[in-house]
Amino acid sequence: MKSIKAVSYPVHFQEKGYEELSNLISNKNYSTLFILADENTFECCYPKFIPNLKTDIRIEVIEIESGEINKNLETCAGVWNAITELGGDRKSLVITLGGGVITDLGGFVASCYKRGIDFVNIPTTLLSMVDASVGGKTGVDLGVLKNQIGLFANPEMVIVDTNYLETVTEREIKSGTAEIIKYGITYDSKLFYEIKNNKGLDIKDLIFRSIEIKNEVVLQDPKEQNLRKILNFGHTLGHAIESFYLESEDKENLTHGEAIAIGMVCESYISEKLLGFPTEKVLEVKDVVLSIYDKIDLLKEDFSAILELLKHDKKNVNGQVNFVLLNDFEDYKIDCKVPVDLIIESMEFYNN
Amino acid sequence: MKSIKAVSYPVHFQEKGYEELSNLISNKNYSTLFILADENTFECCYPKFIPNLKTDIRIEVIEIESGEINKNLETCAGVWNAITELGGDRKSLVITLGGGVITDLGGFVASCYKRGIDFVNIPTTLLSMVDASVGGKTGVDLGVLKNQIGLFANPEMVIVDTNYLETVTEREIKSGTAEIIKYGITYDSKLFYEIKNNKGLDIKDLIFRSIEIKNEVVLQDPKEQNLRKILNFGHTLGHAIESFYLESEDKENLTHGEAIAIGMVCESYISEKLLGFPTEKVLEVKDVVLSIYDKIDLLKEDFSAILELLKHDKKNVNGQVNFVLLNDFEDYKIDCKVPVDLIIESMEFYNN
Numbered sequence: 042m043k044s045i046k047a048v049s050y051p052v053h054f055q056e057k058g059y060e061e062l063s064n065l066i067s068n069k070n071y072s073t074l075f076i077l078a079d080e081n082t083f084e085c086c087y088p089k090f091i092p093n094l095k096t097d098i099r100i101e102v103i104e105i106e107s108g109e110i111n112k113n114l115e116t117c118a119g120v121w122n123a124i125t126e127l128g129g130d131r132k133s134l135v136i137t138l139g140g141g142v143i144t145d146l147g148g149f150v151a152s153c154y155k156r157g158i159d160f161v162n163i164p165t166t167l168l169s170m171v172d173a174s175v176g177g178k179t180g181v182d183l184g185v186l187k188n189q190i191g192l193f194a195n196p197e198m199v200i201v202d203t204n205y206l207e208t209v210t211e212r213e214i215k216s217g218t219a220e221i222i223k224y225g226i227t228y229d230s231k232l233f234y235e236i237k238n239n240k241g242l243d244i245k246d247l248i249f250r251s252i253e254i255k256n257e258v259v260l261q262d263p264k265e266q267n268l269r270k271i272l273n274f275g276h277t278l279g280h281a282i283e284s285f286y287l288e289s290e291d292k293e294n295l296t297h298g299e300a301i302a303i304g305m306v307c308e309s310y311i312s313e314k315l316l317g318f319p320t321e322k323v324l325e326v327k328d329v330v331l332s333i334y335d336k337i338d339l340l341k342e343d344f345s346a347i348l349e350l351l352k353h354d355k356k357n358v359n360g361q362v363n364f365v366l367l368n369d370f371e372d373y374k375i376d377c378k379v380p381v382d383l384i385i386e387s388m389e390f391y392n393n
Numbered sequence: 394m395k396s397i398k399a400v401s402y403p404v405h406f407q408e409k410g411y412e413e414l415s416n417l418i419s420n421k422n423y424s425t426l427f428i429l430a431d432e433n434t435f436e437c438c439y440p441k442f443i444p445n446l447k448t449d450i451r452i453e454v455i456e457i458e459s460g461e462i463n464k465n466l467e468t469c470a471g472v473w474n475a476i477t478e479l480g481g482d483r484k485s486l487v488i489t490l491g492g493g494v495i496t497d498l499g500g501f502v503a504s505c506y507k508r509g510i511d512f513v514n515i516p517t518t519l520l521s522m523v524d525a526s527v528g529g530k531t532g533v534d535l536g537v538l539k540n541q542i543g544l545f546a547n548p549e550m551v552i553v554d555t556n557y558l559e560t561v562t563e564r565e566i567k568s569g570t571a572e573i574i575k576y577g578i579t580y581d582s583k584l585f586y587e588i589k590n591n592k593g594l595d596i597k598d599l600i601f602r603s604i605e606i607k608n609e610v611v612l613q614d615p616k617e618q619n620l621r622k623i624l625n626f627g628h629t630l631g632h633a634i635e636s637f638y639l640e641s642e643d644k645e646n647l648t649h650g651e652a653i654a655i656g657m658v659c660e661s662y663i664s665e666k667l668l669g670f671p672t673e674k675v676l677e678v679k680d681v682v683l684s685i686y687d688k689i690d691l692l693k694e695d696f697s698a699i700l701e702l703l704k705h706d707k708k709n710v711n712g713q714v715n716f717v718l719l720n721d722f723e724d725y726k727i728d729c730k731v732p733v734d735l736i737i738e739s740m741e742f743y744n745n
Contacts (some may be wrong), residue, residue, distance in 0.1 A: 072711045114470055121535055121542060125705060132710045153542050155707045156532065180508065183473055190473060190505050192544070353477060355507045358484045359424045362540075 167217025279304025521570025629657025
């Protein structure tokens with residue numbers, strides 16, 4: 042599978058990635074490799090990864106606790122202290138080996154350590170392969186607010202190796218699928234209908250196509266001034282719902298994909314009411330989502346807390362929540378204001 | 394006084410700065426201004442600043458505790474939470490009003506908030522005017538290790554208004570003077586001899602010349618690959634000494650300038666021994682330093698702790714401490730390795 046040249050770094054697939062990583066390491070003359078993993082990826086992915094790494098350079102593994110709840114500044118401080126204690130310097134390379142928490146946090150940690158050291162992302166979940174791997178967004182959460190602290194910073198390269206997907210659960214695969222559906226809805230309706238009709242799709246092809254799309258979008262608008270905002274479709278309400286479940290101690294957390302899937306159903310409905318997005322397509326989006334994900338009951342009494350969390354969306358200006366909505370598949374409108382009543386109605390539409 | 398065009402932003406002097414700030418605010422259509430100050434600058438500088446600010450936009454003041462000890466990630470988290478609670482968004486502007494702690498920390502906070510919002514620096518101490526105001530370095534300390542976490546990030550503009558110097562102590566003025574001496578030694582020996590001969594120098598001229606020099610250096614080497622390392626003269630050992638006094642609970646902290654002044658004496662001595670830097674110039678450097686700063690007794694029993702702290706210098710690679718040393722005034726050599734015995738000898742030279 043050929044490599045994709047992203048904004049200012051390449052995405053390499055399968056074994057080609059490790060060859061290129063070895064080249065990078067010898068060309069750049071790094072002093073130490075710091076591999077950032079969590080307890081799961083250290084157990085399951087590290088043994089797959091390490092035989093591919095041909096180098097004599099010192100390797101140190103830094104393990105953090107898995108889970109979105111640990112994607113925060115305290116974890117960053119722990120990693121920074123660990124790198125410091127292990128003798129990190131400006132010629133150190135950070136290799137992230139994990140899902141979106143690891144790649145987002147690791148990229149941020151590397152970009153701020155001694156004003157910036159190199160990093161390479163090796164996503165091990167479907168979600169991080171199709172979403173976190175391209176685009177240069179790094180960051181951590183502030184309390185329950187997702188990715189409030191972070192940077193645009195590019196890795197030296199990304200390695201996508203689908204062998205790591207053998208290590209993740211069905212639920213995690215589904216979480217990544219939501220982003221692929223999003224690429225279909227917003228940028229490539231053919232892809233959407235392929236998923237809807239589910240004709241023996243090869244996961245490698247879906248990943249390649251998703252990265253191609255994200256890359257096309259990001260190349261045109263790296264700093265998210267306009268077109269890139271389509272990648273937020275489903276995420277405005279989706280992030281608020283995800284944060285709400287994260288902060289609710291009596292509720293099981295949703296995966297990112299589960300929350301975003303609900304967000305896409307709601308925002309399709311809002312698009313219909315405000316922009317005339319076709320009714321039959323709203324229903325198709327809902328059908329596809331419910332064919333993949335278990336139905337969640339959004340409780341009426343929780344609506345106000347979810348609406349409150351919307352106020353912290355990064356796209357907001359002057360306290361106004363800005364949605365990206367759809368005129369049709371592949372046809373978007375940014376910076377849409379949505380009446381609160383309609384947001385509530387959209388969650389009821391999802392529920393019913 | 395004319396403005397200086399820095400790497401990618403202007404430095405404006407005196408009242409011209411406020412005119413340009415008002416223009417910036419109306420051109421960029423900011424949603425909110427967050428003014429970051431400490432308890433001292435809020436009391437003494439804010440009343441001087443606010444009458445100059447012509448705008449109807451909402452202004453929020455965020456006050457942090459003064460002092461190097463608070464230049465850390467906990468303070469950043471507090472400011473990020475405050476901005477969030479006060480409804481900050483991507484169109485917010487952070488204005489830093491203070492010394493190097495405020496401008497370094499505030500620039501870092503702004504650059505990481507929602508992946509980056511604009512900031513303007515208004516340095517209020519001599520040190521921050523001649524050092525922190527130009528060059529795009531932002532950051533905070535990790536434990537006692539100075540500026541370990543940070544970024545290269547440019548403010549929209551810097552305003553240098555010497556009226557703020559009325560608010561600072563004699564000791565703080567002296568702290569800034571060390572950096573001006575450094576510019577003289579490393580880049581403009583005429584400036585060094587003017588300070589040495591102390592002929593009624595105008596502080597405004599010294600500031601202007603210092604910023605001009607720093608800007609010339611940074612323009613040629615923004616990411617500190619080579620020439621910019623001259624700005625670290627005196628700082629390798631100076632930072633270690635500063636950190637040592639910061640972590641020693643039974644010793645009074647040194648100002649940055651006091652520590653760097655000692656560092657410059659020691660590193661001049663090392664330059665003499667390793668590179669043949671002229672002996673009479675070593676003595677001139679020591680004379681100038683001791684004519685301005687009280688002598689500090691570096692205790693023999695503290696040497697090993699200071700040497701230990703050297704290991705975390707940001708210029709180090711592979712555990713090797715890299716000094717920038719002098720062949721002569723205005724003639725430097727980067728990446729010099731120095732035997733431990735010679736470092737100790739240099740501290741003894743300072744002591745005697």
